[in-house]
Amino acid sequence: MFEHLQNKLSEALHVFKGQNTITEINIASSLKKIGRALIDADVNHKIVKSFIQRIQEESIGKKVLTSLNPKQLITKIVYDELVSLMGEKNVEINISRNPTIILICGLQGSGKTSFSSKLAFFLKKKNKYPLLVAADTHRPAAIDQLELIAKKVNIPVFSLKESKNVIEIVKKSIIYAYKQNKNVIIIDTAGRLAIDEIMMEEIEKINQYSQPNEVLFVVDAMTGQDAINTAQSFSNVLDFDGVVITKLDGDSRGGVAITMSSVVKKPIKFISNGEKIEDLEVFHPDRIANRILGMGDIVSLVEKVQEQFDEKRTKKIYHKISKNRFDFNDLFEQIQKIKKIGNIKNIISMIPGIDKYFSFDGNQKDSIARIEAIIHSMSPYERSHPQVLTDEKRINRISKGSGVALNHIDLFLKQFHDMNKIMKKIHAHSGKKIVKDFIYQIMNKENNV
Template identity: 50%
Template sequence: MSMFSNLTDKLESAFRTLRGHGKITEINIAETMREVRRALLDADVNYKVAKSFCDTVKEKALGQDILINVEPGKLMVKICYDELIALMGGTKVEINFAPNPPTVILMSGLQGSGKTTFSGKLANFLKTKRSKKPLLVACDVYRPAAIDQLKTLGEQIGIEVYAEENLKDAVGIAQRGVEYGKSKGYDTIIIDTAGRLAVDEEMMNEIAAIKKAVNPNEILFVVDAMTGQDAVNTAQAFNQILDFHGVVLTKLDGDTRGGAALSIKAVVNKPIKYIGIGEKMDAIDEFYPDRMASRILGMGDIVKFVQKVQEQYDEKEAKRLQQKLRKNEFNFEDFMSQLQQIKKMGSIKDLIGMLPGINRALKDVEIDENAFRHIEAIINSMTIKERRNPEIINGSRRRRIAQGSGTSVQQVNQLMKQFDEMRKMMKTMMKLNSAGRSFKGLPFGKK
């Protein structure tokens, strides 16, 4: 089964062998590093990259003065984390915008890497988050219905698509697309191209010709995050011909660790700029090396979590809630408003997955998003008095609530029980917080 466990599990077991040792030595680190290397290989990190990564980590670890109170295992996690970030370029890198618009962006990549979908997402992102006015240009003249696909996406996000149906001249279309964009005052022009193999000389010549014809400000290489050891070769081949500016990592919403991405950055030394995290048009994000490092180490994407919570959270409401919690007055009305907040933030599973330490516990737990509907129904069937005073909900009230909400008494009981536990847990958390132990230091703190 070890084959199917993910990198996090592997690293955890690797670091466990260090536990109990007071100090990192050449001997006790060897086994750990072998495990780390295998874990990285299982995550599709390129063999050579994994090897040199391990050498660096080992070197750093042996040179570290062991701080009192820091377990060697944790120290190793920290070193790995720092090295991963370094490997991925350290900081976030933006795409190049032309000083004099329009900015021309050229997409490239293998078949099925997700170029067309991503072109749509990028257009949508630049429009909504960067206040740009993008035009999409459909240059995939080979794959059946690829142009229709881009047009459909364009309609969905309200962005014009320049296409010339029945024409097979991708270079000409790109050129005329850019001219059209200029004449219509678009400030960003995104050119979608056909997928191609790096070994296909004719097709590689075509994209080189497109590059020459439109002189793009930004060339993005789109790569499937699930790609194996060949990712490095493919990236190198594309880079040789296009000298691209950045990498887009797609399909990161699956269970892949995206190890190939690490290798690409390490080998072609081009930054990863965006990630694709779902099928919807807003499932795009900028690439943060530190967050990705957290993901690889299974420490959760805590930064993202905090950010998301901040975006959605109403500070006043939070203060009010805190008061209530302190006084143990948290009731079903508050619970309901919390539910609404959570729902605004997106899928529960995504949200929980971003929390450090939770990954392991919840790995095999299927979160039923529908469960919230039942909970809402139950709370809606309570009287206002009941919502504010959960204590008064006795047996006969429970029966009535169950009937009114189309659930069973057991379901109502379950919710009452969960609610009770939640109240207790929140109280404990409040105490911890007021004692000055916030959750801020989590990544390397308590797990």
């Protein structure tokens, strides 16, 4: 997600490396590259033009503070403009009513059914009691798909397979929710190949009858600008409350996420970035801007980690780090926990500057598998005593056992020791200072490379 844009923006900001001041020449060169990066990311050219103009106005004549260099200042300006473009702040879904009714709509193939299940799972983790309603009477497999996904995570689905009357389905689902003490009703509706009268009549009837607290419009990131045009057309007919962008894991450009709010004038409330039911994120413009600029998203990572990590075990790990006893057994355990959190590439993108510690050749998923193979090929003693892995015979044996090249094993061992040093420094601090110092350290390292 956003890999291509992140790389291009990094190149554009690299123009200021070693520069002491912002001049018309270096800012023009950088802005030209930023504009190309955004257009390559499928951002509308009119929006790009306006975006570049605002950065130029903000940066020309701007006094560079002694605590910043030109690259840091321009990065801050680009960050602010990205946040503004993406809606400025997070807008939460309204779940104040009991039961809360959430209506899901969108075109066929946009990922409505998968998102409905993910949303139900997300709310269940927030101590809500969701009920999924199969109101797609047009697609034969829609009900079966919803039931199959929901069954895996023990979420109930209401359906009337013999009925084609969506109003009857919605009406009886609300009665059922009251009887079963379900406080969130998520209605998965039918999609169409295009916005037509039949589709709009049906969704308007459901909307009018159910009086939902939230109407969410689901768009497929892979369709690019068409997704934005569709959302805009749909909003002219039905006043939905927010947008959900799916399949962002398959689109590294990210132009839809950047452009949607400013064009449609509706907030993005969720993004889906994987096939697993837990691959759903609340959309925070500031956090996404951090990721786009390669500064990570520590807050989102911490939120995800808190859902998976045991507090006692975490304290034990911290103690081992402080005593310099963090070994390959601990690393292997943490990798397994990280894999449970969600898509590896998305998790790694949340950690500023740390992706190199998990990658031999830019492919984090394959690299994680190779790291596991390396650790599996170690003896129990070697896993517990990383310091012994300076012996050539041991490393050759591990290489043969794991099928990983010697140079990659050498790189991994170096990365492990480097990561250990950083983790120890982080542990030496406490509270918010951990994140602040860590990000400051990474950003300074990036700017001085």
